[in-house]
Amino acid sequence: MADQRGAKRRRYAPEQRVEEVTAAAERIIAARGIEGLTHRAVAEEAGVPLGATTYHFAGKGDLIQAALRRSVERYAAYLDDWVAQRPHLTPEQLTVLLADSLMGGYAASRGQQVTEAELYVAAMRRPELRPLADQYIELGVDALCRYVDPLTARAAVMAANGLSLRAVAASEPPSRAEVEGILRRILTPNPALPDTLHLPPDATEPATRNQSRHQRQN
Amino acid sequence: MADQRGAKRRRYAPEQRVEEVTAAAERIIAARGIEGLTHRAVAEEAGVPLGATTYHFAGKGDLIQAALRRSVERYAAYLDDWVAQRPHLTPEQLTVLLADSLMGGYAASRGQQVTEAELYVAAMRRPELRPLADQYIELGVDALCRYVDPLTARAAVMAANGLSLRAVAASEPPSRAEVEGILRRILTPNPALPDTLHLPPDATEPATRNQSRHQRQN
Amino acid sequence: MADQRGAKRRRYAPEQRVEEVTAAAERIIAARGIEGLTHRAVAEEAGVPLGATTYHFAGKGDLIQAALRRSVERYAAYLDDWVAQRPHLTPEQLTVLLADSLMGGYAASRGQQVTEAELYVAAMRRPELRPLADQYIELGVDALCRYVDPLTARAAVMAANGLSLRAVAASEPPSRAEVEGILRRILTPNPALPDTLHLPPDATEPATRNQSRHQRQN
Amino acid sequence: MADQRGAKRRRYAPEQRVEEVTAAAERIIAARGIEGLTHRAVAEEAGVPLGATTYHFAGKGDLIQAALRRSVERYAAYLDDWVAQRPHLTPEQLTVLLADSLMGGYAASRGQQVTEAELYVAAMRRPELRPLADQYIELGVDALCRYVDPLTARAAVMAANGLSLRAVAASEPPSRAEVEGILRRILTPNPALPDTLHLPPDATEPATRNQSRHQRQN
C-alpha cells in the first residue's frame, strides 16, 4: 500500500476527478444499466475512493444526469463529425450508410444504443432527464435534415429509434436487409406526397427550442 | 384460531391468487417502473399477504416476467379487437386512426406505453424477457400487415415505437399533427418503390417464429 | 457458528423480540445517550441481528419512542409501588425519603435520571416525544399530591427535576444535605401562604388531561 | 491569483474569525441542537470557509465547548445586568419578575433555554463540559442570593431549571399562573423554618469554587 502513495496522491485535479467518475458512471450504465449504477460500482470502475463519487455529485441523480449528458455530448460530436464528412448524400446513399451505422452499432457501439434506451426509460420517472432525451432526438433530426425534408427526417429518426431499441431488446437484432428496407421505405421521396407543409412550423419540439445543443441544464 | 382455518382457506383458488398478484405487479410497473417493483409493494397493491408474492413465483424475475407477459397478452387482445372492428382501411384512414390511437395513449393508456418501454430496457439485461419484446413488436407488425405490405408495416411499427418512447420520455409529447405527418409519410404507398419483395422472406423474426402468440415461456 | 443454530432459531416470539430490542435501546440511551443510539448498537446490545431492529420498528424515531415509553412505564410502576408502600407521610418524612430516593439515584439508578434528561432534550426536537415528557412530569406530581397540596407538589417536582439534572450534569452531584435542605424548604407547609387556591384549576397540564397514565400514543 | 493574496489575507483578525465561528456554533445549537451541529453547518452559518472551523478548533468537541462557554458568558452578563438594575426586591416582587423572565423566555429567548438544556445533557457524556454546567447553576444561585437566603436561592434555581426544561420539552409550556405560584411557594419566607444555617458551608459546589467565572478551561 505504501508504494501506491504516488498514485493515490494525485490529488487536486478536481475536474479530472469529476471526469473520471462521470466516464465510469457512463460505462456502468452501458454495462449494467441505471439499475446497476451504485456509488460503489462507479468508484470501483473509476478507481477512485467511494467518497469521491459522493463528494463531487450532490446525489445519485446528479451522477446519472452527468453520465447521460456526457453520452449526449459524445453523440452530438459523433453526428457532427459524421455529417461533416458526408456533405451530400442522395436518399439511397443515406439509406445505405444509415443502415450501416445502425448495424455497426449492434456490435461495435452497442453501449451507445443501450445508454440511449436507458435514458429514455429513466426520463419517464426523472423529469430532469427529459431535456437530455429531447436533445438525443433533436440531434438526430437535425443531422438528417441536412439530407432530407424535416418530416422525412423525423420519420426516419423515430424509426431508427425503434430499430435501435429492437436491436438491444429483441432476441435477435434486425437483419441488415430489414433495416435497409425500412429506411429506404421512409427515406425515398414519395411523389404521392407534397414536399412542403409537411409539418406546421410550431409542431417541432417547442420544449427545447430555446436551448442550444450543448447547453448545461441543471 | 384453529377453527378459523376453514374460513381462511380456500378463499381463493390458487390461480386467482396468481392472477391478482400478476395484475398488481403490472400496475406497479406502470406506476413506478421495474425499479419500483418490490415484493412488499406488489403484496400491498394486490391485497394479498407478502408470502403470496414469493410463494407463487420463484423470484422477482419471474414476477416481472409474468407481469410483462400479461401486458403483452392484453396488448394482443386489444390489437385483435382493434383489427376485427376495422376490417378494411385505406392508408390514409390507417394513418389517422393510428395517430389517434397513439395520441390517446399519451393521456389515457400511458401505462401501456410505459410498460412497453420498461419491457424493452429490462430485456436488455434479462434475456428471458426478449421473447416478450419480440412479441410486442411482432403483434404490431401482424396487425398492420392487414392493411399494408409487410415492409411498410415494419417501418410504421418501428416509427410508432419511437414515437411512443418519445411520448413518455420527452419534455413534451409529439403533437398530433407531427404524429399524423410521420405516419402518413410512412404509410402512404410510394410509387417510386416496388410493392413486392420488400423483404427477403427469411428476414422476419426467426427467433420467435416457432412460438405461438400466448405460449408460456418459463 | 453451526452450533449456535439452536439459539438462532428461537424465532417466532415476536413480542419477546420487540421487548428485547426495546430494552436494549433503553440501555443504550442510558449508557450512551440518544446520540449514541444506532441500529447496530442496539442489535449488538440485544444480541439480535441488525435486521431485527429495523424490522420491528418503522424507523429510528419509533425505536427511540418505544424505549423512552418503556422508561416512563417503569417509572410509573416504580412510583405506584413507592406510594403504595408509604400511604401516609408527613412533610418532613417525605423530605427525607425523597432526598434519599434522589440520592440513591445518583448511584444506583443513574440510568433513570440520564434517560429522563435525554427524553426532555429529545422532546425539544421531536414533538412526538412531548406526551412522554408530560407524563414524566405528571407522574411525579400525582405521586406527591398524595402527601401535599398540588402547588407544593408541582414546586417539589420541578425542583427535583432540576436536582436530578444537576446530579447527572454537574461536576459533582449535590450533597445529601443540600438536597434535603432544598426539599424541606419546599415541602414544609408555609403558614404565610394560604393552603387553597394555590393554582387556578385549569392551569394544570391541559395537554395531558385526557390521557390515562399508561395509554399508548402513536 | 497570486496578486490577490494581499486582499484575501488579513480580512479578519484570527480572534474575530474564532468569534464568528463560535457565535455561529451557538446559533446552530439553539436551532438544531448539538446533534445538528456539523462543521459544514457552522461554516455556512458563519460565512467562513469550512477549513476555518477545523483550523481554529482541535475538534468538534472544542467547538461545542466554545459555543457553550459563550452561552454561559452571555447568561452571566445578562444576570449581572438584571441584578444591577434591581438592587432591592421583596420576595413577592422577585416572584413576579422571575416568573416574567421565565415566561418571556418561553417565547422570546427560547434559544437560551434550549441551549442550557443541550448543555446539561451534553455534560453527561462530556466531562469537560461539566464546569460549564456548574457555572450555569451557580450563576443563578449567586444572583438570587442577592435577594433571598442561599437555600431558598438554590431551591428556586432548581425549580426554575425544572420549569425551563418543561417549557421547552412539554406539550405546552406551564402557564404564567403556575410558574408564579411555584416560585411564590418557594420564595416566600417560611416562618416555620429557621433562616440561618440552612446549608453547611462546605456543601456548595466545591468543584467550581476555585474557578473564576469567565476563566478559560481547555
Next chain:
DNA sequence: AATGAATGAGCATTCATTCAT
C-alpha cells in the same frame, strides 16, 4: 399449502477529520 417473521447484504448519504497546497 400458505404465511409473514426474520435475516443480512447492500444501498445512498453524511461527516469529522486529514493534509496537500
Next chain:
DNA sequence: TATGAATGAATGCTCATTCAT
C-alpha cells in the same frame, strides 16, 4: 497561515429471500 478537496467509516434504511410454523 489558511483552505477546501479528499477520504472512508459509519449511519438509517430497503429488500429479496429464506424458512419455521
